Amino acid sequence: MSLDAWAGEVLDGIRRRGTFRRMRVLSGAQGPRMVVDGHPVVLFAGSNYLDLAHHEEVVEAAARAARDFGCAAAGSRLINGNTELHEALEAELAAFFGCEAALCFNTGYMANVGVIPALVGPGDTVVSDALNHASIIDGCRLARAATRVVPHGDVAALAEAVATASAGGRRVLVACDGVYSMDGDTAPLPGILEAAHAHGAAVLLDDAHGAFTLGSRGRGTAEALGVEGRAEVLLGTLGKSLGSFGAFVAGSRALRELLVNTARSFIFSCALAPPQVEAARAALRVVQREPWRRERLAALATRLRKRLADHGISTEPSTTHIVPVKIGDNARTMEICERLLRRGFYAQGIRHPSVPEGTARLRLTVMCSHEQEEIDALADAIADELGEAA
Numbered sequence: 001m002s003l004d005a006w007a008g009e010v011l012d013g014i015r016r017r018g019t020f021r022r023m024r025v026l027s028g029a030q031g032p033r034m035v036v037d038g039h040p041v042v043l044f045a046g047s048n049y050l051d052l053a054h055h056e057e058v059v060e061a062a063a064r065a066a067r068d069f070g071c072a073a074a075g076s077r078l079i080n081g082n083t084e085l086h087e088a089l090e091a092e093l094a095a096f097f098g099c100e101a102a103l104c105f106n107t108g109y110m111a112n113v114g115v116i117p118a119l120v121g122p123g124d125t126v127v128s129d130a131l132n133h134a135s136i137i138d139g140c141r142l143a144r145a146a147t148r149v150v151p152h153g154d155v156a157a158l159a160e161a162v163a164t165a166s167a168g169g170r171r172v173l174v175a176c177d178g179v180y181s182m183d184g185d186t187a188p189l190p191g192i193l194e195a196a197h198a199h200g201a202a203v204l205l206d207d208a209h210g211a212f213t214l215g216s217r218g219r220g221t222a223e224a225l226g227v228e229g230r231a232e233v234l235l236g237t238l239g240k241s242l243g244s245f246g247a248f249v250a251g252s253r254a255l256r257e258l259l260v261n262t263a264r265s266f267i268f269s270c271a272l273a274p275p276q277v278e279a280a281r282a283a284l285r286v287v288q289r290e291p292w293r294r295e296r297l298a299a300l301a302t303r304l305r306k307r308l309a310d311h312g313i314s315t316e317p318s319t320t321h322i323v324p325v326k327i328g329d330n331a332r333t334m335e336i337c338e339r340l341l342r343r344g345f346y347a348q349g350i351r352h353p354s355v356p357e358g359t360a361r362l363r364l365t366v367m368c369s370h371e372q373e374e375i376d377a378l379a380d381a382i383a384d385e386l387g388e389a390a
């Protein structure tokens, strides 16, 4: 069978299951108002929560870096790619999160598939929440450690799994998202940390969506839940709230050295380009100077959840700027997504395998620069489309 015939068969199966995907085409700068597939819309999809991707200072920093340092690091950090810019960004991230050290990776995905195998291996165990991000799942696969998947947010089950796994005396790593990317709830971190540390297990907190947005200083989910600095490994991205590209891991100096020496996705990949590094540094300065961005983000997200609730629409279990409206059926979800697009709102429909079968949903993400009227109009339009207008 030719490759195309084989691909066709696979794609037919995907179409039959109602999970065929295509990429939409966006025009203009990343921001709250864009043109998507030719429609001018208010964007409620994406992770540019603090609206920094096209912030003047961030763009200027990237442009200056391109002029002064070029568009590529052109090599691995361990060969010719480690510039003073990378070192400065990592020092600034470590200071921001109150950690000894930080290390950048090229994406959050690459961070997880590098960090987890660096921390555990065959004979060890990862205790992983059932709704953890795909990159954590793939990191566990690459680590070839035993993976104990526990029901989402179930601290008792997690404690039991950690106790059992650690009885053998091997290393145990507990991995969780800070903010769950498809549900918008936060991990029960205080309980997770207590259960892990009671048995000598380390905790990897992937705060891709919580870092810079949650907590009074923007230090993320752990700060918001009063357990800042207690996870041994804090992972965040530069490509979401910071409006640049890349990721980082923050923790101890020993952790950084271990990763530099053993994390394959760090060692065998080109370093972040100077414009990305400098954009992230500029964005970090804005985050520290302008707390109003995360405060307004939280207020608008609360408003969206409330307006939907007023229409009788559940956004459970969200407590953050990621707001799911669960519909269930794949085709209906995508049809409503298309109809909203034509009404001037881009709220992406999400299906399996990004979410469990039968839980297809609109995933709404708020930005600090949305107008209240836009939030209200979105809630009204969704209610209308769901046929539940109050």
Ligand SMILES: Cc1ncc(COP(=O)(O)O)c(C=O)c1O
Residues within 6 Å of the ligand: 106, 107, 108, 109, 110, 133, 135, 177, 181, 206, 207, 208, 209, 237, 238, 239, 246, 247
């Ligand atoms: C929890 C979580 N971790 C990791 C990632 C991957 O980050 P990146 O997009 O930088 O690869 C994502 C992306 O959405 C995420 O939601």
